[in-house]
Amino acid sequence: MRGCVVLSGGDDVSDSFARSMANMLSSPYLAITRKIFPDGESYVRIPSQALEADRICVVKTLDRPQDKSFLELLLILDTLSSKGVKEIVAVVPYLAYARQDREFLENEAVSVRTVLRAIRGAGASALYAIEVHKEESLRYFGGPAKSVSPFEYMADFIDIGENTVVIAPDLGARDRARRLASKLGVDYDYLVKVRDRITGEVSYKPKELNVEGSHVVLVDDIISTGGTVAKASRILLERGARTVTVVVAHALLVDGAWRKLRDAGVSRVYAANTVKPAEGDPVIIDVAPLVARELA
Amino acid sequence: MRGCVVLSGGDDVSDSFARSMANMLSSPYLAITRKIFPDGESYVRIPSQALEADRICVVKTLDRPQDKSFLELLLILDTLSSKGVKEIVAVVPYLAYARQDREFLENEAVSVRTVLRAIRGAGASALYAIEVHKEESLRYFGGPAKSVSPFEYMADFIDIGENTVVIAPDLGARDRARRLASKLGVDYDYLVKVRDRITGEVSYKPKELNVEGSHVVLVDDIISTGGTVAKASRILLERGARTVTVVVAHALLVDGAWRKLRDAGVSRVYAANTVKPAEGDPVIIDVAPLVARELA
Numbered sequence: 001m002r003g004c005v006v007l008s009g010g011d012d013v014s015d016s017f018a019r020s021m022a023n024m025l026s027s028p029y030l031a032i033t034r035k036i037f038p039d040g041e042s043y044v045r046i047p048s049q050a051l052e053a054d055r056i057c058v059v060k061t062l063d064r065p066q067d068k069s070f071l072e073l074l075l076i077l078d079t080l081s082s083k084g085v086k087e088i089v090a091v092v093p094y095l096a097y098a099r100q101d102r103e104f105l106e107n108e109a110v111s112v113r114t115v116l117r118a119i120r121g122a123g124a125s126a127l128y129a130i131e132v133h134k135e136e137s138l139r140y141f142g143g144p145a146k147s148v149s150p151f152e153y154m155a156d157f158i159d160i161g162e163n164t165v166v167i168a169p170d171l172g173a174r175d176r177a178r179r180l181a182s183k184l185g186v187d188y189d190y191l192v193k194v195r196d197r198i199t200g201e202v203s204y205k206p207k208e209l210n211v212e213g214s215h216v217v218l219v220d221d222i223i224s225t226g227g228t229v230a231k232a233s234r235i236l237l238e239r240g241a242r243t244v245t246v247v248v249a250h251a252l253l254v255d256g257a258w259r260k261l262r263d264a265g266v267s268r269v270y271a272a273n274t275v276k277p278a279e280g281d282p283v284i285i286d287v288a289p290l291v292a293r294e295l296a
Numbered sequence: 297m298r299g300c301v302v303l304s305g306g307d308d309v310s311d312s313f314a315r316s317m318a319n320m321l322s323s324p325y326l327a328i329t330r331k332i333f334p335d336g337e338s339y340v341r342i343p344s345q346a347l348e349a350d351r352i353c354v355v356k357t358l359d360r361p362q363d364k365s366f367l368e369l370l371l372i373l374d375t376l377s378s379k380g381v382k383e384i385v386a387v388v389p390y391l392a393y394a395r396q397d398r399e400f401l402e403n404e405a406v407s408v409r410t411v412l413r414a415i416r417g418a419g420a421s422a423l424y425a426i427e428v429h430k431e432e433s434l435r436y437f438g439g440p441a442k443s444v445s446p447f448e449y450m451a452d453f454i455d456i457g458e459n460t461v462v463i464a465p466d467l468g469a470r471d472r473a474r475r476l477a478s479k480l481g482v483d484y485d486y487l488v489k490v491r492d493r494i495t496g497e498v499s500y501k502p503k504e505l506n507v508e509g510s511h512v513v514l515v516d517d518i519i520s521t522g523g524t525v526a527k528a529s530r531i532l533l534e535r536g537a538r539t540v541t542v543v544v545a546h547a548l549l550v551d552g553a554w555r556k557l558r559d560a561g562v563s564r565v566y567a568a569n570t571v572k573p574a575e576g577d578p579v580i581i582d583v584a585p586l587v588a589r590e591l592a
Contacts, residue, residue: 037520038520038521038550038551039520039550041362041395043396043407045401045404051403064335064336065363065364066335067336067361070363075405075407076405078406078410078413079404079405079406079410082406082409100339107341107342107344107379109339109341109342109372109374110378111337113374113378114370114371114375114418115367117374117418118417121413121414121417122413252335254334254336
């Protein structure tokens with residue numbers, strides 16, 4: 001049991017995540033002082049007790065406004081490392097900028113690389129994040145880094161009925177479906193594109209499973225505007241699913257997403273406590289104990 | 297004459313600054329492609345011609361929203377350095393976060409250090425900024441860095457009448473007043489606090505000069521909410537100044553600043569083209585040729 005002093009980055013989501021972690025670890029909980037100047041610049045001050053720790057866990061989610069959260073995280077890390085704190089673990093429940101993880105078009109910025117390098121450069125010795133869009137991206141951190149998958153843990157908080165299946169909206173999320181399904185003890189699958197051989201028309205269907213009459217649990221890492229999940233929900237209901245429940249790690253829910261999900265027939269959304277949804281009313285599951293377990 | 301390919305960071309202020317620099321240098325002007333996703337994340341793409349340069353000057357001001365501008369600057373630098381561009385000069389007309397340049401209270405984040413280290417870490421070989429709050433802060437960059445003072449240059453664009461003096465609102469800005477005054481060929485001074493020996497009452501006055509009947513040019517590095525400059529203007533008018541004109545590098549003008557300056561009797565504001573003022577209508581002077589001169 002090494003534990004760590006838990007220092008919150010001072011926003012509501014980070015505060016609550018850090019409190020829960022500290023509680024699980026029976027560790028001290030501290031929070032930075034944080035304010036915003038009239039011109040929009042952030043100000044951060046570290047409590048002096050934080051500097052006496054051998055190992056400090058800085059909890060700062062990169063929730064919206066992502067750029068401000070990022071800058072504040074760098075301020076905290078840089079201050080701690082300048083003060084000589086040796087082991088600084090960055091706990092970033094939501095790692096923003098993770099979806100741009102390669103050049104989709106030539107010479108695009110690979111934002112996850114930029115963000116991870118800067119976090120490392122500011123002084124983080126190690127990094128934990130919840131369900132990073134692509135786990136491989138963490139190599140850019142250049143040090144020990146782990147994406148903690150919350151789906152097995154979240155399974156215990158999800159109400160399911162008889163005849164439930166777990167579906168990922170695409171191949172990229174298949175492993176997420178597998179994790180959740182194995183814990184729920186049900187089958188899983190993912191949606192694939194199919195083209196009608198005669199008409200040439202494109203549609204989507206689960207690769208193997210028949211969802212007719214099933215309660216479907218749709219799994220993905222993130223909901224931003226809700227497009228992917230809404231589309232998948234419609235497909236599944238058209239194919240005879242009785243209900244569609246959504247489970248995600250990061251429910252940003254921006255730009256009319258909540259309404260879009262409702263209109264697409266989604267009956268309930270479960271999400272981890274990594275961000276504050278901009279809209280709607282998902283069921284929030286505290287996954288901080290999972291990270292605490294890693295750090296114990 | 298080495299020159300450089302000038303790459304704009306894609307916002308209006310940086311575009312116009314970069315164009316002017318490129319024009320002065322007879323260098324190619326390029327701009328990044330920039331967009332913002334619905335959840336608020338920035339996207340950046342570099343034009344391929346930029347990657348063929350031996351030396352590239354990235355022009356990106358850290359204007360509001362400062363955190364977003366900062367993140368975008370890192371995206372650009374990280375992309376260029378990942379692509380193997382050897383010499384990357386960061387031209388940051390307005391270096392945000394520069395006023396928190398030390399711990400005023402124990403364990404405060406020294407934001408100028410955090411920002412400069414991150415810019416260096418993302419790949420900048422050298423840095424130029426206009427009128428950094430404290431020039432010494434640039435040591436945190438850890439490489440060649442220069443604060444370019446615009447006041448001598450701006451003097452040529454400022455209308456002054458007979459009997460003009462230049463005043464700094466405090467000792468910290470005295471050197472700014474000296475630079476402007478020497479080019480205008482007039483006297484300068486700065487305001488000091490004076491305490492009445494009998495009543496104990498505190499007031500402010502120019503240290504040496506009598507401003508009665510003078511046209512005063514007030515000089516400072518930055519106007520944010522306008523408090524410092526408005527107060528100085530009132531003092532000078534009370535002491536008999538005929539007019540007060542303000543000259544600053546960075547006219548953020550937030551939170552009612554423009555009205556505050558008007559109410560305090562300021563007749564005109566001149567500012568460099570380093571930020572887009574949130575309010576009001578200062579006379580903007582293009583100082584990009586000054587930076588171009590440094591890079592030629």
